Structures are given as structure tokens and as C-alpha cells.
Amino acid sequence: MTVSLPRVHVLGVGAIGTLMASYLRQRFPALPLTLVLRNQAAADRWNAAHQTLALGQHTSVQGPLPVTTATPPQVHWRLATGIDAETLTDSSSATSPIACLVVTTKAYQTRAALAPLRARLDSHSVVVLLQNGLGVREELEKALFDRPATRPQFILATTTHGCYATASYRAVHAGFGGLWFAVVPSSNAPSLRAQAVADLLLALPLQPHAEPWPQFQIRLLTKLAVNACINPITALHRCRNGALISHPKHRITIDHLCQETSTIITRYLLEHQMANATSDLAFSPQELCQHVVEVCQTTAKNKSSMYQDVLHQRPTEIDYINGWLVRQAQRYRIPYPTHQALVAAIHAQEAEYRMDKDA
Numbered sequence: 001m002t003v004s005l006p007r008v009h010v011l012g013v014g015a016i017g018t019l020m021a022s023y024l025r026q027r028f029p030a031l032p033l034t035l036v037l038r039n040q041a042a043a044d045r046w047n048a049a050h051q052t053l054a055l056g057q058h059t060s061v062q063g064p065l066p067v068t069t070a071t072p073p074q075v076h077w078r079l080a081t082g083i084d085a086e087t088l089t090d091s092s093s094a095t096s097p098i099a100c101l102v103v104t105t106k107a108y109q110t111r112a113a114l115a116p117l118r119a120r121l122d123s124h125s126v127v128v129l130l131q132n133g134l135g136v137r138e139e140l141e142k143a144l145f146d147r148p149a150t151r152p153q154f155i156l157a158t159t160t161h162g163c164y165a166t167a168s169y170r171a172v173h174a175g176f177g178g179l180w181f182a183v184v185p186s187s188n189a190p191s192l193r194a195q196a197v198a199d200l201l202l203a204l205p206l207q208p209h210a211e212p213w214p215q216f217q218i219r220l221l222t223k224l225a226v227n228a229c230i231n232p233i234t235a236l237h238r239c240r241n242g243a244l245i246s247h248p249k250h251r252i253t254i255d256h257l258c259q260e261t262s263t264i265i266t267r268y269l270l271e272h273q274m275a276n277a278t279s280d281l282a283f284s285p286q287e288l289c290q291h292v293v294e295v296c297q298t299t300a301k302n303k304s305s306m307y308q309d310v311l312h313q314r315p316t317e318i319d320y321i322n323g324w325l326v327r328q329a330q331r332y333r334i335p336y337p338t339h340q341a342l343v344a345a346i347h348a349q350e351a352e353y354r355m356d357k358d359a
């Protein structure tokens, strides 16, 4: 039995939001699609962009994340039209229920962005969360959806596609990767709508993979562990990933981070009854270190997302990466000095450029 979706809303129309909305429009030309914009200024920019999304593709996009080149590669633009928009200020007065909300804000923006939509989301809604890091769903459940019976069905997603915005509603799909997702188990009856959303995602030509929840959690934890051991060091030392393995001082920091991360995640897996021989091995300090080194080698010329955030003086997602590990370590009373030091150092950088902006 197939269920058709009345409409898909996309919240957070930056780089990844433009990618997702553009692909949804291209693949499903008749699907009603609405962008949820922050405010009237964002709506004015949408009108100035002729209510059109532009997604650029390097003519030879293949393989993982982009490598910086001296001459910019040729970009081929595809336009997506026939998309509606509403602002969050309209949303707080609007009452029409939202069937499917694809959320592509940064992790730290999500709660505030979703709050005005709360009254339009219930157990019949499906919310797809596509963010780096961990902890957003739990934060939303605590702050906005404390009653399990009226909670939307969540789908968590993660991607290795690489995308950067060049202007409002204009982004370049610079690295072709994959899109992985899983329906989060809930105490509510299994929703046909969640299946319909899963089918929609699976039909996108973005190398999508639906995974069982336990397998997907391991994927998220692995990605988080690697990001936590690479991103803050590159951001603090303003270096590309490859520099971490050629610098003995950074190698020592990575070793400490891998030790701490391994202990924290092993406890987390035990608590959530996810521990087994494979996960024990994958999250052992040695295996984790080897994995981190391999990622640094294969992405040697890349700037991590946190390094890019610091370069552009944007807030980072540290609270949902190393910060998430710190919160677990605090619950388990496990020492976490290296993660703590890095979180504090990144917060200090963020505070510094916030002060510069306010000056």
C-alpha cells in the first residue's frame, strides 16, 4: 500500500536544504513543497531570487568531498521552481498540520527553528532531522515534545554529500556522497507516513540507504567519534585534515581523544544494549585511532566543517559533537580532560569573534 504525502516542508534552506529541496522538486515535480523561511527578510530574498532554487553541479562531480583546485571547476546550474514558501512568523499563526518536515538547520539552530512549528506537528507528522552530531532529537523531545503519545515520528539522516551556499537559495553540490537514514523506533503505532517519507528519500538520486535503527546508530556514533577527533584540532590550529597526521603533537592529542572517546562510547553501547564483539572492536582505542588516521589520509586536503565555521567566524556544532561526548562522560563519571579542553578552546574562539562582531 502506498501513501501519498500531502506536502513536504523544508526548514533551514541553506546549503543542504537547497540540495534536498532541489532534488525533491526534480525527482517529484508534482509533490507540493514548501520552504519554511526564518522571517520576512528571508521571504524578500526568496522573491528576489524569483522563487527559484539554483543547485550547481561541478561538471565532473564524483567521489568524496571536493579538493581545492587552483582553477574553479565548471559549474552547471539546475533551477527548481514551483516551490511555495512561508515564514516562521506566518507559521506561528498558521494551524494547518505539517505532514513531513525535512529539517536542515545547523544542530544548534534546530530547537529555536522548530519551536514555532510545534503546534502543527503531532503523531501523524514525520520529522526528518539531517544534521551533524548527536543529541538534537533528544533535545527536541525534552523541550518541545515531552509527551510521547503526541510526538512526531522522527527519521534521522546523515550525509556525505558536500554542498556550499554561494548566495541565498543558491548552492553548489561540490561532492557526491551518500545519504543514510533510519526511522527512530517509537512507542506509537508504526506510521505509514514514515514509510512514505522513507520511500521518497529512497527515490532521490543521492545514493540513499535506509538502515535499521541499531545499524544506523553505529554509523552515527562512528561518524561522531571521527569528527570529534579531527574537527576541533583542525579548527583550533587552522589546518587541513592531512596536517593532523604529519604533526607529532596532533598525533598525541588524537591518541588521547581516541582513548576517551572509546571509553565513553563503549559505556554508551553497554547502556543501550548495543554492545557486541564487532562494536567492541570498532570502538577500541586502537581501531578508532586507525580509522581517524585513515580519514585524515583520504581527506588530507579537506578543511573540516568546524575549521570552515571558525574561518568564517560562524558558531560551530561542537556542542553536538565533542559536547555530546562530554555530556555522556559526565553521566558515567568518566574522565574527559581532552574533550573538555577542546570544547572550552572552541567556545573561547566563538566568544572572541562574537565580541569582534559586537564591537
Ligand SMILES: NC(=O)c1ccc[n+]([C@@H]2O[C@H](COP(=O)([O-])OP(=O)(O)OC[C@H]3O[C@@H](n4cnc5c(N)ncnc54)[C@H](OP(=O)(O)O)[C@@H]3O)[C@@H](O)[C@H]2O)c1
Binding pocket: 011, 012, 013, 014, 015, 016, 017, 036, 037, 038, 039, 042, 088, 104, 105, 106, 107, 109, 112, 113, 114, 130, 131, 132, 159, 160, 161, 162, 163, 164, 165, 305, 317
Ligand atoms: N554543507 C554540507 O556540505 C554538509 C554536509 C554534511 C552535513 N551537513 C550538516 O547539515 C546541516 C546543515 O548544514 P548547512 O551547511 O546546510 O548549513 P547552512 O548552510 O548554514 O544552512 C542552515 C540554514 O538554516 C537556516 N536557519 C537557521 N535558523 C533558522 C530558523 N530559525 N528559521 C528558518 N531557517 C533557519 C539558516 O538561515 P540563516 O542563514 O538565516 O541563518 C540557513 O539557511 C549541519 O548540521 C551540517 O553539519 C552539511
